[in-house]
Amino acid sequence: MPKIESVDHLTEYRRQIRAQRDPKQQQVLVCSGPGCLPLGSTEVAQAFQEEMQAKGLQGKVILKSTGCHGLCAHGVRVLLRPQEIAYEKVTPEDVPEVVETSLIGGKVVERLVYQDPVSGQTAVHKSEVPFYQGQKPLVLRKLDEIDPESLDDYLVVGGYRTMRKVLFKMSPEEVIDAVERSGLRGRGGAGFLTGRKWRLCRQVPGEMKFVICNGDEGDPGAFMDRAVMEGDPHAIIEGMIVGGYAIGAHQGYIYVRHEYPLAVKRLTQAVAQAREFGLLGNNILRSGFDFDIKISQGSGAFVCGEETALIASIEGNIGEPMPRPPYPAQKGLFGMPTVINNVETWANVPEIINMGAEWFAALGTEKSKGTKVFSLVGAVNHTGLVEVPMGTTLRQIIFELGGGIPGGREFKAVQTGGPSGGCIPKQFLDLPVDYDSLQEVGSIMGSGGMIVMDTTSCMVDVARYFISFLFEESCGKCTPCREGLRQLLNILNDITSGEGKEEHISLMEEICTTMASASLCGLGQSAANPVLTTLKYFRAEYEAHIRDKKCPALVCRPLLTYTIDPEACTACLACVRECPVGAISGPKKEAQRIDQDICIKCGRCHDVCQFEAIKVE
Amino acid sequence: MEEVGLLINGIYLKVPQGYTLLQAAQQLGVDIPTLCYHPELPSEGNCRLCVVEIGEHPRTRLVNSCTYPVEPGLNVQTHSEKVLQARRITLELLLARAPKAKLIQELAAEMGIHESRFKSEDPYELCILCGLCVRTCREIVGVSAISMANRTPGKLVTTPFLEPSDACIGCGSCAFVCPTEVIPYIEKDGKRIIWGREFELVRCNICGNYIAPMAQLEHWAKLTGEPVEHYFVCRDCR
Incomplete structure (x- = not known):
């Protein structure tokens, strides 16, 4: 790669x-995203490589x-362009x-194209697949x-x-005017403009400023x-260069969790490429602007993932949040004014400047502009x-x-915004x-996790799961x-194991109110949401657990009773x-019985019975 | 120095810029309970007992007064129902954590709480994780021999890897500052035992009374540039 010296x-x-x-040249694009990779996309790409070589297609077809590619449920995905x-x-x-x-x-291999599970109708082209219809990819546009x-x-691609x-x-x-006019709000969760x-950060006096990309995505199920x-x-790098120029920073940090080794590798590689190419470093393209990324x-x-804890972590301190003010924009990394934005926010920036703030602001709702992944x-x-x-709409x-x-x-419920x-x-x-x-219905945008639950989910157990996650974290x-989390988890453990008491509900509400109002950072302030919303919308389920000692969704094992239907037992x-x-x-050759005093409600009899003779309630 | 005017519980007052809400309230004689606050240490807002309500109804919120700086015209309520409820629950939670801690019992009793409705996992626990010891060791003593370890489920104050630490100079400042007297500190027969280490105490060259461990005297010498022998005479005889 040559070192680029100037704009020309x-x-x-x-x-x-x-x-x-040649835009018309045949391309085979194999998805190697987080969903397809474990399904064997490397092997698929390898197979293409070998088969194309055997058929003399190398050089003619780009692999x-x-x-x-988005539709992870149907991976490994391959797109032919x-x-x-x-x-x-x-x-x-x-x-x-x-x-x-x-x-x-x-020709088309019919058996490998999308087929609607209900109507059986097929869709050959990407644009005809219902999953992609109605989407408006800006951030994900170039991914496939x-x-x-x-x-x-x-x-x-520009x-x-x-x-x-x-x-x-x-x-x-x-630049700041344009980003402000676009109405872009932070995609990490809080939605600050x-x-x-x-x-704010530009206005704070200071020789040294920083921009940070928050890539510490930790919500279960979010990727x-x-x-x-x-x-x-x-x-992301381009967005950060733009942001650095706008606020007057010359150093950026990308904070990425080490559990994302491929992301670490790709980002490290991309930063090295950009540096080698002259797009990062001193006097970028002779513009007089210096910027680099670590x-x-x-x-x-x-x-x-909380910004002040993230800053502490980069500094080498214990990853614990600090009370604000001072906000990072005033006093952030190493005590210097710092802008910290989420990955998706940074990835939106180049497109906003390129296409114009008005174009971006035309998308979305009155107060939330653009798209969301x-x-x-x-x-x-x-x-x-x-x-x-x-x-x-949901x-x-x-x-x-x-x-x-x-x-x-x-459908029973959807949890948005991660565990909290x-x-x-x-x-x-x-x-x-x-x-x-x-926010009006008691949830948050968060970074964009969306966990769909059907009637087989017990909402008390769901709340218990998320609270136990947050307690650990x-x-x-x-x-x-x-x-607060310790006691919420105690109470929820009691309720789901049949030890629930009437006063538990109000006790949880009291804890939740204080957690939401008095906690130090966003984690604690939002941690009560899973309990508050399930209490609000699924209170009857809590009451069934507490009063009747029953789990209507048949999830909480200690509350279930297993019996054998003598008619069905063979x-x-x-x-x-x-x-x-x-x-x-x-007795031999007769219907069997479960001794309720001995039964530990493990459910293995139910799983093993081929005659549906084990009844659960 | 420039002054900032603000309202605390409806009373207008002026305080120097850079004051925290807690300092402003203290100037007014308003008592806000605190646990992790110490005037000699940087505040970190851990205990949340000093929360106050700021802003105009209905858009008010709670902030910890020990770090929040005064702002011109800010409306502060130090004992609103929202504040008191948060303080009550916070204390009740702490009482469940450390049911035998005298200070917590007293503060809770002042709010009318004599027993916690929450489960107590360890009836002998005394540490409330206020972090005063850690900050004292780091900011005042300057050795950072102890630190918080782990997150919520197993969080504790400890030396690295729960082992006796070479960084500890045996000064005992952590035990001195601890509001619930949880840090084991024994001094007898010319020895001081703290954080799993036994320190021999140096005697005063003149009166023969015990002064402090050698490590502590050496630390003083390093800080002041005096020869360590300078500290072999106790304060009374100097």
Whole structure:
């Protein structure tokens, strides 16, 4: 790669690599996102490589391992361009057929395209798959197109054009104006206006300032930021250069959890490429602006996603939050004014400057502009990453893009915003999703996790799960969060094991109120949400656990009773052999009985019975 | 020095810029309970007992007064119902954590709480994790021999890896500052035992009384630049 010395040189280089590429050339794009990788996308790509070589296609067909294609439930995904044929669930065994039929024969392998689970209708092209219809990818746009390890790929699709425009044609004030006018709000959760944050930081006097990218994505089931860091690392770098220029910072940090080794590798590689190429370092493209980026790895503490704890962690201190003010924009990393934004926020910046603030502001709702990436997981057919305009309803996301609930079961709730988000019930399915509407129903946008639950989920158990996660992850610095979570978990453990008392509900409400109002940081302040929302929308379930000692969703084992239906029992004795405590007995060749005094409610008899003779209630 | 005017419990007062809300309230004679606050140490807002309500109804919020700086025209309530409720629950939670800690019992009793409704996991626990000891060791003594370890489930104050630490000079400042007297500190027969280490105490060259461990005298010598022998005479005989 040549060292780029000037703007003209960059333009010339971009022209050169574009000229070398034929947009009509056949491309095979294999998803190597967080979902497809464990399903064997490396092997699929390898199989393509070998098969194409055997068929003499090397040089004629471009093979790329790209970032996430979105529809993880149907991985490994392979996209053929320029035809836009989207293949699903591709295994290495399918590859010879794809090469033969599609790459050589120019036809479609029908059995590998999307098929609607209900109507059976197929969709050959990506744009016809319901999952992609209704999406508006800005941040995820390039993910299925570029090789994340290739700077050339990023340049071909217009990468670093925004940086050039900003460094040579805009003043820092103009950049901040544009970001402010766009209405972009922080994608990490709190939704603070990005432009305002930048302006505050710019106004604070100081020779040395910092920008930080928060890549400490720790919500269970969330992988939006991971997909962007792994799939489009240069977009983050470009966003940070723009941000650094706007606030007057010359050093950036990307804080990424070390549990994301691929993201660490790709970001490190991308930073090195940009530096080698002259897009990072001193006097970038002779603009007079110096900027460089360091990668800082987190050690897996959820609380380090909180900005002041993250800063402490980069400084080498214990990852615990500090009270604000002073805000990081005033006094942040190493005591210097610091702007800290989430991965998705930074990745939005180049596009906003490039396409214009007004274009961005035209998307979304009145107070929440642009798009949002959600990781759609749980009891939904099409699990994966979706990017939709703000204001898209939960119903559209879950039922149209997400393809509804598997197994014909009924939707029960969706939890948004990570472990400290709230559980939103059925009556709010038509809620337009944005920062403010989610807050109104007691949840949060968070970083965009969306966990769908069906009727097999017990909401008390769900609350217990999230509280136990938060209890493990709370840093323990302030009393309400540390002791509040401890007691909430105690109480929820009691309720789900049949020890619940009437006064537990009001006791939990009192703890929650104090946690929300008096905790030091955002973790503690929002940690009560899972309990508060389930108490609000699913109170009857709590009451069933406490008063009737019953779990309506049949999840909380200590509250279940296993009995054998004598009509259905065939005396096969499978359950007798399986029971670990010898609670099942009966006369030979007759229906068996479970001794309730001995039964430990492990459920193994139920799992092993082939005649549905074990009844649970 | 520039002054800032603000309202505390409806009373207008002016205090120097840079004051915290706690300092301003103290100037007014308003008593705000604190646990992790110490005037000689940087505040970290851990215990949340000093929370006050700021802002205009209905958009008010609680902040810890020990770090929040005074702002012109800020409306502060130090004993509103919202504040008292948060303090009550915080104390009740602490009482469940450390049921035998005298200070917590007293503060709770002042708020009308004599027994916690929450489960007590360890009836002998005394540490409330206020962090005064850690900050004293770091900021005043300057050796950082102890620190917080772990997160919520197993959080505790300890030396590195729970082992006797070479960094500890045996000064006992941590035990002195501890509000619940939880740090084991024994001094007898010319020895001081703290954090799993036994320190031989140096005797005064003149009166023969015990002064302090050698490590502590050496630390003083390092800080002041005096030869360590300078400290072999106790304060009374000097």
